[in-house]
Amino acid sequence: MLPRDERRRLREIEQQLVxxxxxxxxxxSQTSTFGYLRARVSARMTLAACAGVLSLMCLFLNEGAAALTAAALTGFLLISRTWRIELL
Incomplete structure (x- = not known):
């Protein structure tokens, strides 16, 4: 918890901004659900979710090779979620 004088100063700054x-x-001050999800979910995680769904669909359709490929892609995307990709 912040000391009283720091909280007071923050309220003053907030009032100046308003x-x-x-x-x-x-x-x-407003947060939307879409904005929150967009900040928390990366493109890589979205691709991993899509690949996971594709893997399950292929498994139910008896497409073993496609299910294994999609599952491998899902695993790779989940493992690499902390990797940084730098473009030249």
Whole structure:
């Protein structure tokens, strides 16, 4: 917990922001479900989820090789989720 004087100063800064730019203050204080998910879920995790669903579909359709390939892709994407990809 912050000390009382720091909390007071933060409230003053917040009030200044509301007074100077109410639209920005409103945007910063509102969080949407889509915005939250977009911040938490990466493109790699979305691809992993799609590959996992594809793997299950192939398994139910008796396509063993395709199910194994999709499962391997899912595993690779889940393992590599912490890797950084740098473009030249």
């Amino acid at each position: 007074d100077e730019d109410p639209k920005l203050a409103r945007r910063l």
